[in-house]
Amino acid sequence: MSNEKQSKDEELSFEQAMQQLEEIVGKLEEGDVPLEKAIEYFQNGMELSKLCHDKLQHVEKQMDYILREDGELKPFELQEEEKS
Secondary structure (H helix, E strand, O other), X not given: OOHHHHHHHHHOOHHHHXXXXXXXXXXXXXXXXXXXXXXXXXXXXXXXXXXXXXXXXXXXXXXXXXXXXXXXXXXOOOOOOOOO
16 A cells, blocks of 8 residues: 555544445445446455454554553453344
8 A cells, every 4th residue: 555545544534434435335236337446446445444444453452441450451342232
């Protein structure tokens, strides 16, 4: 990834990156995209997906730090809702 592209991606918020990713998915689902453009969309989507993943991991680390007790880290785990 070029430095210009990388710094642009780092400026995106999680919500902005997700919105762009949703737009790309919508365009690809339409199916009327030339192959070269579809590959470009896919590559951009993968970069946005990685950016979102990295931002979520960063937040998880922050939450681990915030939730520590007695000087020790208390692991933060998301619990899935039980389905009836």
